[in-house]
Amino acid sequence: METGRDAEETAGLLRALEFSAAKHRDQRRKDREASPYINHPIEVASVLANVGGVGDLTTLVAAILHDTIEDTDTSPEELEARFGRETRLLVQEMSDDKTLDKMERKRLQVEHAPSLSEKAKLIKLADKICNVRDVTHRPPARWPLTRRREYLDWTERVVAGCRRGNAALEAHYDRVLREGRELLGRADVGSSGD
Ligand code: NDP
Ligand code: ZN
Numbered sequence: 001m002e003t004g005r006d007a008e009e010t011a012g013l014l015r016a017l018e019f020s021a022a023k024h025r026d027q028r029r030k031d032r033e034a035s036p037y038i039n040h041p042i043e044v045a046s047v048l049a050n051v052g053g054v055g056d057l058t059t060l061v062a063a064i065l066h067d068t069i070e071d072t073d074t075s076p077e078e079l080e081a082r083f084g085r086e087t088r089l090l091v092q093e094m095s096d097d098k099t100l101d102k103m104e105r106k107r108l109q110v111e112h113a114p115s116l117s118e119k120a121k122l123i124k125l126a127d128k129i130c131n132v133r134d135v136t137h138r139p140p141a142r143w144p145l146t147r148r149r150e151y152l153d154w155t156e157r158v159v160a161g162c163r164r165g166n167a168a169l170e171a172h173y174d175r176v177l178r179e180g181r182e183l184l185g186r187a188d189v190g191s192s193g194d
Contacts, residue, residue: 009057012083016064017042019082023072030140040130041066047126052169059119062090066123069095093120094127106154113161121162125169128155128162129176136180145184152180 020041027037045063048054061083068074069091080088093116096105116124132155135148143151156177163170 012057012061013064016061016083020064020068023068023074027071029134029138031134031138032141033138035138037067037071040134043130044123044126047129047169047172048122051129051172052122052126052166054122054166056119058084058086058090059122062087062094062119063123063126065091066094066127070098090117090120090123093117094123110154110157110161113158116162118165121165122169125159125162125166125173128159129169129173131155132173132176132180136176136183149181149184149186152177152184153186 021038024037024041028034029037029040041064044066045060048060048063054060065074065079065083065087068079069076076088076092079091096109098105100108113121113124132152135143135151139148159170159173
C-alpha cells in the first residue's frame with residue numbers, strides 16, 4: 001500500500017508527540033479554560049501539514065517540539081540526541097532568549113524573522129496563525145481588547161519577515177488576521193468596544 005510516508009517517518013512523528021506531551025504535561029495555555037498546552041504544538045504541526053501541504057518530516061517534528069526549549073527543561077543537546085541535529089537547530093531558531101525581558105524578546109522576533117531558515121519561517125508562520133486564532137477566539141484570561149489588538153499587530157510584523165515560502169500558509173494567516181480584526185477591531189483605528 002502506498003502511504004506517502006514510510007514507517008520510520010511515522011514513528012519519528014509519534015516519538016516527537018510522545019516527547020512533547022511528556023515535557024509539556026504540567027502546562028496549560030493561558031485561555032480561560034486553561035487548555036492543555038500540548039494542543040498548541042499539535043495544532044501548529046497540523047496547520048503546516050493540512051493548510052500548508054508541508055510534508056517535510058523535520059519541519060513537522062520541529063513544529064511539535066517548537067516550545068520545548070523555551071517553555072520546559074528540555075536542552076538542545078537532548079533534542080539532538082533524540083531527533084538529530086537539524087531538528088535541534090530548528091527548535092533553537094524558534095526559541096526566544098529567556099534572559100531578555102519580554103518586550104525585548106518581542107522586538108527581536110520581528111528583527112530576526114527575515115534571517116530565519118526557510119523551514120523555521122514556515123513554523124513561525126504556522127505558530128502565528130495559531131496564536132492569532134487563540135487571541136481572537138480563546139484569549140488569555142484578563143487581556144483587555146487593546147492588548148489583543150496589539151498582539152495581532154505584532155504578529156503581522158513578525159510574519160512580514162516570514163513570507164514568500166508558502167502561499168497557502170500566508171493566505172491563511174491573512175484570513176485569520178482579517179477575521180481577528182473584524183471581531184476585535186484594529187489597534188490603529190481605535191474603537192469604543194473596549
Ligand atoms: P505574552 O508574550 O505574555 O503572551 C502571549 C504568548 O503566550 C503567545 O505568543 C503564546 O506563545 C502564548 N499563549 C498561551 N496561551 C495563549 C492563548 N490562549 N492565546 C494566545 N497566546 C497564548 O503576551 P504579550 O506578547 O502581549 O506580552 C509581552 C510583554 O508585554 C509582557 O511582558 C507583558 O507583561 C507586557 N505587556 C503587554 C501589554 C500589551 O498591551 N501588549 C500590556 C501589559 C503588559 P507560544 O506560542 O510561545 O505559546
Ligand atoms: Zn508556539
